[in-house]
Amino acid sequence: MRSFELNFHKRHKEKALNKYLPFILQKAEEITEQERPIKIYMNDWENWLSVDLHHPSTFDTLAIDSELKQTVIDDLARFVKRKDYYKRIGKAWKRGYLLYGPPGTGKSSLVAAMANYLKFDVYDLDLSSLNSNEILKTFLMGMSNRSILLIEDIDCMIKLNRRDSKDYCNGRDKITLSGLLNFVDGLWSSGGDERIIVLTTNYKERLDPALTRPGRMDMHIHMGYCEGLLKEVKVTPAEVAEMLMKSEDGDEVLKGLVEFLKDKKKGAKESQKEGEGKKGAKESQKEEGEEKRAEESQKEVKGRAG
Incomplete structure (x- = not known):
């Protein structure tokens, strides 16, 4: 254990006891x-x-x-x-x-x-x-x-x-x-x-x-949640954990995770639009087929009537 001895002139007694020592103790x-x-x-x-x-x-x-x-x-x-x-x-x-x-x-x-x-x-x-x-x-x-x-x-x-x-x-x-x-x-x-x-x-x-x-x-x-994205995006805990381990900088990790979630959200929207487009094309083809069949039926009826 180390100790120190403080010496000062008596004319500095008030300053040492009332200011310096309380400062040291604090x-x-x-x-x-x-x-x-x-x-x-x-x-x-x-x-x-x-x-x-x-x-x-x-x-x-x-x-x-x-x-x-x-x-x-x-x-x-x-x-x-x-x-x-x-x-x-x-x-x-x-x-x-x-x-x-x-x-x-x-x-x-x-x-x-x-x-x-x-x-x-x-x-x-x-x-x-x-x-x-x-x-x-x-x-x-x-x-x-x-x-x-x-x-x-x-x-x-x-x-x-x-x-x-x-x-x-x-x-x-x-x-x-x-x-x-x-x-x-x-x-x-x-x-x-x-x-x-x-x-x-x-x-x-x-x-x-x-x-x-x-x-x-x-x-x-x-x-x-991170900008509400975790509510909107389907992402596994493993994917989130992997993003969080890419850096030791907290702000950098958070920014990377947010960008990752945004990309997932964008990809999900594009897949949804693509799916809706394919569904629309199939429905259009189905409607065209039904129209053709209707026209052929009308021709057939007219031919029999003639």
């Missing part, structure tokens, strides 16, 4: 935080269990729209720098993100990229394993500062009882929407600093508006 803390392994926690009965998070996803490798990517990065960077702002306006230092879209569009990868960018631990909360608001509160208060609370597939994770539901007060053994909202945006939300809350869903329209309004879910991020 930098040391930042370096330690950057080198600290990121952890992912999961709830088990009444305790959080953790392992190191080694997910490789970063904003450099994440294959999403470049403009959307930059918007998310800017929003995160602004959030972590606004401690004094949140204190001044009297709000808990937290930020909510709703990620929605079809399965397999990179919602979990975006959360990992956020964690790697911020150096925040991830708390992956399984609501279906909890049976009361009190247990939920215990887990949420057990989170550390500078962390991400992740609740995936919240629309099907558990049936949250709405506050106006007749089942809302039928016992204490249920997690209610109000119980979750008390942590997201109520008094309990002030129990920690610098926290990110991320909800994911495949069906945004199924969520209660009380959960998704601004101030709770501050930013709604749609995770869709």
Whole structure:
């Protein structure tokens, strides 16, 4: 272990103690935080269990729209720098993100990229394993500062009882929407600093508006298919995987995949037109044949009449 000795004249005492040393301690803390392994926690009965998070996803490798990517990065960077702002306006230092879209569009990868960018631990909360608001509160208060609370597939994770539901007060053994909202945006939300809350869903329209309004879910991020092409083009997972392995540059790979899908779509349209042309030609030939047969029948009838 190495150590350093700092000497300074007594006339610089105030400057050294009040400015220089706090600056050194802050930098040391930042370096330690950057080198600290990121952890992912999961709830088990009444305790959080953790392992190191080694997910490789970063904003450099994440294959999403470049403009959307930059918007998310800017929003995160602004959030972590606004401690004094949140204190001044009297709000808990937290930020909510709703990620929605079809399965397999990179919602979990975006959360990992956020964690790697911020150096925040991830708390992956399984609501279906909890049976009361009190247990939920215990887990949420057990989170550390500078962390991400992740609740995936919240629309099907558990049936949250709405506050106006007749089942809302039928016992204490249920997690209610109000119980979750008390942590997201109520008094309990002030129990920690610098926290990110991320909800994911495949069906945004199924969520209660009380959960998704601004101030709770501050930013709604749609995770869709690559320009909608994967919905329109018949392509196998193997073909997509092959395109994704052609380069280590995320943007280059995404561009190549999009061009590949566009070519597939163009080829499908040309094949469809060609098929329609052949079908039209056959129908035309069939009509001509029927006309000829009709004419021959008329001639035959006239001949017999004469």
